[in-house]
Amino acid sequence: MNTFLSRLSNVGSFSVTVIMFMVVILSFLTANFMPVPDVRLEVKDVKRYVGGGYDYYDKSLHKAEIIKLKFDLEADMQHLFNWNTKQLFVYIMAEYDNDKNIDNKVIVWDRIITNPKRSHLRLKKHLNKYVFRDFDLSFEAISDAKLSLVVERIPRVGFFTGRKEFSTELLLPQI
Amino acid sequence: MIWKALSLYTNCESPAVVVLSGSMEPAFYRGDVLFLTNGDSPIEIGEIIVYKIKHREVPIVHRVMRTHTDKETGKQYILTKGDNNNVDDRGLYAKNQLWIEREHIFGRVYGFVPYVGLITIIMSDYPKIKYLVLAALCVMSLFESEQ
Numbered sequence: 001m002n003t004f005l006s007r008l009s010n011v012g013s014f015s016v017t018v019i020m021f022m023v024v025i026l027s028f029l030t031a032n033f034m035p036v037p038d039v040r041l042e043v044k045d046v047k048r049y050v051g052g053g054y055d056y057y058d059k060s061l062h063k064a065e066i067i068k069l070k071f072d073l074e075a076d077m078q079h080l081f082n083w084n085t086k087q088l089f090v091y092i093m094a095e096y097d098n099d100k101n102i103d104n105k106v107i108v109w110d111r112i113i114t115n116p117k118r119s120h121l122r123l124k125k126h127l128n129k130y131v132f133r134d135f136d137l138s139f140e141a142i143s144d145a146k147l148s149l150v151v152e153r154i155p156r157v158g159f160f161t162g163r164k165e166f167s168t169e170l171l172l173p174q175i
Numbered sequence: 176m177i178w179k180a181l182s183l184y185t186n187c188e189s190p191a192v193v194v195l196s197g198s199m200e201p202a203f204y205r206g207d208v209l210f211l212t213n214g215d216s217p218i219e220i221g222e223i224i225v226y227k228i229k230h231r232e233v234p235i236v237h238r239v240m241r242t243h244t245d246k247e248t249g250k251q252y253i254l255t256k257g258d259n260n261n262v263d264d265r266g267l268y269a270k271n272q273l274w275i276e277r278e279h280i281f282g283r284v285y286g287f288v289p290y291v292g293l294i295t296i297i298m299s300d301y302p303k304i305k306y307l308v309l310a311a312l313c314v315m316s317l318f319e320s321e322q
Binding site: 023055056057058086087089091093097101102103104105106107112114130135150152154156157158159160163 | 201202220221223238240241242243244245246247252258263265266268273284285286287288289
């Protein structure tokens, strides 16, 4: 009974159980997500034009209206890093309703932050990263949208709990 | 039993999946195990979902980049992208498919454990190792003495 192999397997299974319990407990302990103070998100420039885009799959893009944004962003997220933070996924989304009663949410910019030293964002007149177009061809009858910065924490192990939003107004110019 | 109960509770065919590609790095690496639910609430933007395209065997785990939701019928048009990919997923969808709809979605990720599923990847990538392990187990069972 008391062979080397059986002892090894006992020690192994016990340590795996202990590690699992510790991971579960610690992932609950670190699940709280602190707010980000003093987020500054300002829209500096909005341009609205037709055409100029090309996408192999999105065939209607060249005749669709596109919005080009320039924004300033300042946010310090250094305090969100603890031992169970693998990365922060930070993105800016635009939210608007159109006259066909459709609720639209579009991510226009994102960034993955894995290094706490780079988690103080200071962006000046930054451009949107992804094409911002409507589900239809034009943004007709849409005059304003909500622009929000969303911070999401992705843990090393455990549940996705952290998510915070900070909003500002975005006025779309008329053509 | 537990697996079936969990899949009933989460309303999801398989409540846990193993990540097979690096398209969501650095959030998920190959071999991470993801826990899924499939709740009825509308898909949120920024959420990580698992979806399956017609005529494609392997489900894909990516992040939701755009949602267009009809407020009356609740019908959603969704576009996804992998964090580690430069372009959105339209190249992965079926021919001429521009959006993902609710019926393609198979699960929504709510938690994960890193690297635990690596063993299944090793087994399926190198079948020789699988046979080696099986052979070793057989040999060991022959030499084991019952007391």
